[in-house]
């Protein structure tokens with residue numbers, strides 16, 4: 001598994017989302033209150049873009065009549081037919097055992113730690129008798 005830089009933290013504030021393409025895969029990345037989540041953008045139902053969906057939460061009840069709103073912004077609702085997926089697990093809310101969308105790990109690294117990864121590949125060059133030689 002390879003890591004890929006997809007955005008700077010400065011251009012990706014809490015409450016925002018970004019659709020990125022990595023190795024041919026469309027991945028929806030979400031910043032929920034400073035915590036990052038990434039899911040395959042393609043809804044497993046009929047292919048709707050999860051990045052274009054609405055973020056929601058869950059209503060739970062410990063007993064009849066005692067409802068509580070939880071996990072605000074951690075559930076993505078597909079814009080096409082409303083299937084919902086947990087950003088933390090990728091699992092469907094209605095059938096979590098069998099239906100899910102692929103999730104990806106996301107982390108933040110300081111720019112100085114990425115300095116070597118962000119450099120262009122270089123090769124030594126020398127001139128011998130009027131020929132330019134690139135060593136690869």
Ligand code: FES
Pocket residue numbers: 043044045046047048078079080081082083
């Ligand atoms: S395509 Fe996502 S719910 Fe139908």
